[in-house]
Amino acid sequence: MADVIEAGAARADAPPPAADAPRGGARAGRAGRATPYLFLAPYLLLFGVFGLLPILLGLWLSVHQWDFQLPNRPFVGLDNYKELFSSDSAVYGDWWQSVRATAIFTVFAVPLLVVVPLGLALLLNRSFPGRTFFRAIYFAPYVLGVAVIGLLWRFLLDANLGLVNRIAGMVGLPADTPWVTAVPWAWVSLVGVTVWWTSGFNAVIYLAGLQDIPQELYEAAKVDGASAWERFRHVTLPGLRPVLLFVITTTVLASANVFGQSFLITQGAPGTETRTVVWFIVEEGLRDNDAGRAAAMSIVFALMLAVVSIANFRLFRYRED
Amino acid sequence: MMQNEMSRRRLLGLGLGLGAAASLTLAGCGGDDDSSGPAAGNGGKDYTGPKVDLKLWNGFTGGDGDIFKALVNQFNTEHQNIAVSIATYQWEDYYNKLPGAASSGAGPDIAVMHMDQLATFAARGVITELDDVAKTLELSEGDFAPTVWKGGLYNSKRYGIPLDMHPLGFYYNKGVMQKAGLDPNKPPTTKDEYTAALTELKKSGVQGFWVSPFQFTGGMTFYSLLHQWGGSVFDAEATKATFNSDQAVEACTWLTDLIKQGHSPANVGQDADYLAFKSGKNAFNWNGIWQINDLKKSPDIQWGVAPLPQIGTQPAAWANSHNFTIVKQRANDANKVSAAKVFINWLSQHSLDWAKGGQVPARKAVRDSADFKALAEVNALAPELEYAAFPPAAPGLGEVMTTFYNSFNEAALGKKSPKQALDDGVTKANKQLEDNRKKYGS
Numbered sequence: 223m224a225d226v227i228e229a230g231a232a233r234a235d236a237p238p239p240a241a242d243a244p245r246g247g248a249r250a251g252r253a254g255r256a257t258p259y260l261f262l263a264p265y266l267l268l269f270g271v272f273g274l275l276p277i278l279l280g281l282w283l284s285v286h287q288w289d290f291q292l293p294n295r296p297f298v299g300l301d302n303y304k305e306l307f308s309s310d311s312a313v314y315g316d317w318w319q320s321v322r323a324t325a326i327f328t329v330f331a332v333p334l335l336v337v338v339p340l341g342l343a344l345l346l347n348r349s350f351p352g353r354t355f356f357r358a359i360y361f362a363p364y365v366l367g368v369a370v371i372g373l374l375w376r377f378l379l380d381a382n383l384g385l386v387n388r389i390a391g392m393v394g395l396p397a398d399t400p401w402v403t404a405v406p407w408a409w410v411s412l413v414g415v416t417v418w419w420t421s422g423f424n425a426v427i428y429l430a431g432l433q434d435i436p437q438e439l440y441e442a443a444k445v446d447g448a449s450a451w452e453r454f455r456h457v458t459l460p461g462l463r464p465v466l467l468f469v470i471t472t473t474v475l476a477s478a479n480v481f482g483q484s485f486l487i488t489q490g491a492p493g494t495e496t497r498t499v500v501w502f503i504v505e506e507g508l509r510d511n512d513a514g515r516a517a518a519m520s521i522v523f524a525l526m527l528a529v530v531s532i533a534n535f536r537l538f539r540y541r542e543d
Numbered sequence: 544m545m546q547n548e549m550s551r552r553r554l555l556g557l558g559l560g561l562g563a564a565a566s567l568t569l570a571g572c573g574g575d576d577d578s579s580g581p582a583a584g585n586g587g588k589d590y591t592g593p594k595v596d597l598k599l600w601n602g603f604t605g606g607d608g609d610i611f612k613a614l615v616n617q618f619n620t621e622h623q624n625i626a627v628s629i630a631t632y633q634w635e636d637y638y639n640k641l642p643g644a645a646s647s648g649a650g651p652d653i654a655v656m657h658m659d660q661l662a663t664f665a666a667r668g669v670i671t672e673l674d675d676v677a678k679t680l681e682l683s684e685g686d687f688a689p690t691v692w693k694g695g696l697y698n699s700k701r702y703g704i705p706l707d708m709h710p711l712g713f714y715y716n717k718g719v720m721q722k723a724g725l726d727p728n729k730p731p732t733t734k735d736e737y738t739a740a741l742t743e744l745k746k747s748g749v750q751g752f753w754v755s756p757f758q759f760t761g762g763m764t765f766y767s768l769l770h771q772w773g774g775s776v777f778d779a780e781a782t783k784a785t786f787n788s789d790q791a792v793e794a795c796t797w798l799t800d801l802i803k804q805g806h807s808p809a810n811v812g813q814d815a816d817y818l819a820f821k822s823g824k825n826a827f828n829w830n831g832i833w834q835i836n837d838l839k840k841s842p843d844i845q846w847g848v849a850p851l852p853q854i855g856t857q858p859a860a861w862a863n864s865h866n867f868t869i870v871k872q873r874a875n876d877a878n879k880v881s882a883a884k885v886f887i888n889w890l891s892q893h894s895l896d897w898a899k900g901g902q903v904p905a906r907k908a909v910r911d912s913a914d915f916k917a918l919a920e921v922n923a924l925a926p927e928l929e930y931a932a933f934p935p936a937a938p939g940l941g942e943v944m945t946t947f948y949n950s951f952n953e954a955a956l957g958k959k960s961p962k963q964a965l966d967d968g969v970t971k972a973n974k975q976l977e978d979n980r981k982k983y984g985s
Contacts, residue, residue: 287982291642291667294984312974380812382753383819400810403756403956489757489813493953493964508639510942511667512982 280517288514295514302518313506317519319494320502321526323484327498328477330413335473336466339421343428344458357429361422368419372486375415376402379487408488408496416483420476424469431465432458467538471531478527499523588679590885592878594624597886600641601655602634606836607900614896618889625882627653641870645669648873653883656703658694658864659934659941665697666938666983670868674701676884688928691864691905697936703866704887706894707902709832710862710927711763713852717845719826723747730847734854741806744826752827753816754798754807756955760816761798762948763861764829765955768794770932771855776947781937782980784972786947787965794855795954795961802955809957835920836901848920850927862931864905867891903928939979946972 287298305311346357363371378385379401391397401411435458443453459466481500484490490497503523507516603611608631615627630651632640638660644650646669656664664670673695677683684692687705695703717727723744731737744751755761769776774790777783785791801807807825820828821844829851838846851860867887869880890897894904895914903925904910916922934940950968954961 289667289982291646291669292982293668310974312971312978315971376813380815381810382808382812383815383822383824384812398808398810400956402812403810404958490949491756491952492956492958493949505942505945509635510939511642 280520283514283517284521286514287512288517289511290513291511298514302515303522305515306518306522313515316494316497316502320497320499321523323496324478324480324499326409327412327416327480327484328474330409331416331477331480332470332473334413334417335420335424335477336470338417339424339469340428340462342421342425343432344454346425347429347432360425363419364422366419368482369486371415371419372482375411376487379411402488403491405492405495408491411487412480412483412496415487416477416480424473427465427469428462431462435461463538467535471534474530474534475527478523478530588885588888590622590625590878590882592624592881594626595876595879595882597625597627597653597879597883598651599627599629599653599655599886600637600651601629601631602637603655603900604631604633605833607833607897607902610896610900614890614893617893618886621889622885625886627886642667642669645870646873650870650872652870652872652879653886654868654870655706656866656868658691658703658705658866658936659944661695661703661866661868662697662936663938663941664868665700665702668871670702671871671880672700672702673704673869673884676704676887677701679884680888686907687905688907688931690862690928690931690933694864694933694936695866697938703868704891705905706865706867706891707897707905708862708864708928708931708933709902710860710924710931711760711767711829711851712832712835712860712924712927713849714820714828714830714834714838715847715849716820716823716826716828717847719744719749719751719823723749723751723826725826727845727847730849730852732849732852734852737852737854740826741801745806749824749826750808751806751825752801753811753819753825754801754955755811755813755816756952757813758948759813760828760830761811761955762951763831765795765798765951766861766947767829767851767859767932768797768854770859770861771851771853771857773856776944777935777937777940777976781935781940782976784943784947784969784976786950786972787962787969790855791965792962795951795965797854799954799957799961802957811955832903832921832924833901839920848923850924858927858930859932860927860930862927862933864933865902937979938983939975943972943975943979946975 284302285297285299286295287302288295305313306317308314342360346353346360366374377383379387381387381398381400381403384401386401387397387399390399399407401407439457439461440453443457448456479500480498481504484496484498485501488496490501499519503516503519506512506519599615601608601611612629615629619625619627634657641650641654641664650669654670656670661670682704686692688708691705691708695701695705713730715727715730720727720730720740723740723746725740725743731740741751754764766776769786769791772790772794774785774788774794776786778785802809816825816828817830817834819825820830821838821841823844835848838844850858867890869883869887872879891906892909894906895909895912898904898909898915898918898921901921903921904915909915910925910928915925934944946968950964953959953967954964958964959967
């Protein structure tokens with residue numbers, strides 16, 4: 223509608239073409255064509271320097287044995303990639319262990335991080351006394367840095383000294399659960415802490431989405447005799463679809479990039495079972511100075527995430543059809 | 544026409560990026576050239592040139608940081624023509640940051656570095672040789688403990704001047720010992736005494752010695768025991784991992800058996816062993832010398848510290864050492880290098896003050912002084928210098944040591960038997976060592 227009005231207005235206000243001013247007209251036309259590029263220029267520059275170039279550099283690194291301090295940075299072709307897939311290389315075991323750890327975390331964390339904040343948002347969207355207080359409470363943990371929540375929960379979850387086992391003991395549950403040193407408990411802890419920590423953020427996004435759904439739709443549904451579940455199913459969920467797509471995509475990517483939680487809370491224990499991909503790439507590239515291998519890992523990992531993201535978009539598109 | 548201009552603009556953008564990449568590559572090469580030979584001056588006796596500013600990086604983020612800063616301030620007031628400024632980072636960040644900073648010219652002139660990092664940074668051309676400093680200052684093995692002095696070498700060349708050494712010590716909680724009927728002034732020193740003490744503690748309901756599965760401090764405890772049994776982590780040339788030897792398995796089993804026998808809980812978390820010690824939940828903790836100052840801040844706990852008990856066939860203790868190194872510069876400034884040497888020498892001589900930060904000075908004269916002996920707790924660990932098990936000098940060992948500590952982690956958490964965990968670790972470590980050989984060509 224806006225387009226129509228503007229077009230009409232432009233037509234109405236447009237001065238008659240000045241036959242005697244071809245140069246001015248040409249200049250305006252040129253500037254008009256350049257405008258979008260001028261707007262794009264800062265972004266293209268930034269994208270080129272900080273997006274495209276690092277990607278190209280990463281590809282370049284990944285086909286070399288690259289330690290920027292050593293005089294020899296021999297070209298090794300696809301060796302860095304091959305060793306990720308051949309079981310007798312030094313990194314094979316650690317690499318797939320880290321992929322497995324990341325996958326486990328993502329598979330368990332994402333559904334919870336999509337559903338729990340939605341429930342929270344639905345509750346916080348109702349009007350009741352103290353609503354703002356609860357909104358603040360549930361958002362509060364997200365404000366804390368990963369170092370803070372990592373240390374906090376490492377002590378709370380400590381098997382022998384921690385408060386969690388102490389409380390479990392008081393209510394008659396086993397008081398010696400190894401929350402951070404044995405699987406599957408370590409995964410329960412990591413996922414649980416992450417849900418506690420980041421639910422507030424997704425909930426805020428959902429809240430914004432919920433408030434965008436026109437109230438009339440609910441009223442109309444009520445008039446038609448729809449139950450609360452039916453209103454949720456046929457009004458709320460469709461209304462939230464773009465928000466859901468956003469939340470799911472960003473949550474999958476954020477979960478796949480998990481690093482700080484396991485680095486601080488479980489420290490990879492037991493053994494290297496909870497060491498994630500990003501952590502392992504950081505170790506290889508920055509601590510062990512094997513930038514080539516780390517670059518190859520990053521690229522393989524990025525491809526894996528791309529596949530997941532595309533599948534995710536596909537899924538939502540089909541639903542829309 | 545516009546299109547052309549646009550692509551020029553884009554080209555410009557790309558050009559900037561490529562330029563940055565090129566200078567990065569150049570910077571990388573800067574680290575390679577070996578033009579910074581022995582500098583002018585007399586290797587560190589004094590410095591009389593024009594005023595220079597020196598940047599010094601270190602990782603002393605704890606209580607030791609303040610003492611270090613005070614020492615540097617003192618140096619600055621005593622030397623009109625040298626101004627040392629300090630930057631402090633977490634050790635881990637520090638080691639990640641240093642190579643890039645050094646090769647781009649933004650690095651420090653002097654860097655404090657752990658002994659086990661020297662070989663890696665020397666092989667990667669980040670730090671420079673210091674043989675002439677040692678020669679001019681007439682420093683030799685006799686001035687230090689031989690183990691610490693030799694640790695500063697890589698390929699028979701000196702890269703580090705040792706400042707201190709920090710071993711693992713044996714902390715005992717006197718209050719808990721007393722309650723269990725043990726003499727709090729006679730901490731156990733042998734295997735038999737140790738197990739007897741643990742048995743007494745168990746009778747009074749105390750799990751006496753918590754076995755941590757993590758590098759801090761269980762891994763370091765295992766490292767010490769492995770050497771006590773006469774084993775080693777690597778062979779002499781650090782070309783093969785040997786931490787699945789019979790001795791290693793025996794040492795590891797002794798520790799994991801403590802868990803089975805109920806002297807330690809299972810699944811001890813990071814720092815839980817030390818927190819339990821401080822709160823009187825256990826009696827013994829093998830921990831770094833750096834905890835002395837922390838314990839001094841806790842007036843409620845009665846504690847003592849002694850050399851590690853001898854559980855295996857010979858005494859041994861994990862230890863590491865802080866070393867001074869001089870960072871290679873892109874533009875070689877002989878004045879800065881000689882001023883840096885003066886600083887290193889001065890601080891090494893003043894390491895008594897450093898000892899107050901909770902470290903054993905590397906310099907023998909300082910260790911033998913009455914003033915050092917007055918620092919009772921730190922002095923108690925000085926004898927360990929004779930048999931301290933320092934990490935071997937080979938580039939790229941950090942990664943392999945992580946594998947070592949992870950193997951112990953699996954054993955201590957009961958995921959694998961000690962033999963299985965160590966065998967698996969050695970298989971992986973040998974592959975990593977082979978990779979390192981290819982990379983560093985040693």
